Amino acid sequence: MKKKKIIGYTTGVFDLFHIGHLNILKNAKSKCDHLIVGVATDNLCFILKNKKSVIPFEERIEIVKSIIYVDSVVPEEIDDKLEAWQRLKFDVIFKGDDWKGKQKWLDYEKEFKKVGVNVVYFPYTQETSSTMLKKALENA
Numbered sequence: 001m002k003k004k005k006i007i008g009y010t011t012g013v014f015d016l017f018h019i020g021h022l023n024i025l026k027n028a029k030s031k032c033d034h035l036i037v038g039v040a041t042d043n044l045c046f047i048l049k050n051k052k053s054v055i056p057f058e059e060r061i062e063i064v065k066s067i068i069y070v071d072s073v074v075p076e077e078i079d080d081k082l083e084a085w086q087r088l089k090f091d092v093i094f095k096g097d098d099w100k101g102k103q104k105w106l107d108y109e110k111e112f113k114k115v116g117v118n119v120v121y122f123p124y125t126q127e128t129s130s131t132m133l134k135k136a137l138e139n140a
Helices: 019-029 042-049 057-065 081-088 103-114 130-139
Strands: 007-012 034-040 072-076 092-096 118-122
Touching: 007 019, 007 081, 019 034, 019 092, 019 118, 034 042, 034 057, 057 072, 072 081, 081 103, 092 103, 103 118
Parallel strands: 007 034, 007 092, 034 072, 092 118
Antiparallel strands: none
């Protein structure tokens, strides 16, 4: 009998792509057979962070598509992981552990459990973030 392929999903803005982004994609791919990555659109970035991304969506999605750990890329137009599951039917969703324990993700964990989706948190890369890079560029 053939083993079921595990489909994984993660999302992000992926602005000013850095080692933290690469780490989450590499770690996610190590835990699934097929990794789908949702890249936040420029509009969603503005809604979520109240600021524009430095790198436009079209460029960010091309960068993510080129990463060897990524099997497919989709635009993330709304911040609703359950809606994404309805479309993509992934088995596991990956998130940085800076979200672990926050009410939004506690709610997701409960809802995903009902449909058999595992939520896996990876260590957040403290040393580097897009916000830190933006500040460094502003100060340069």
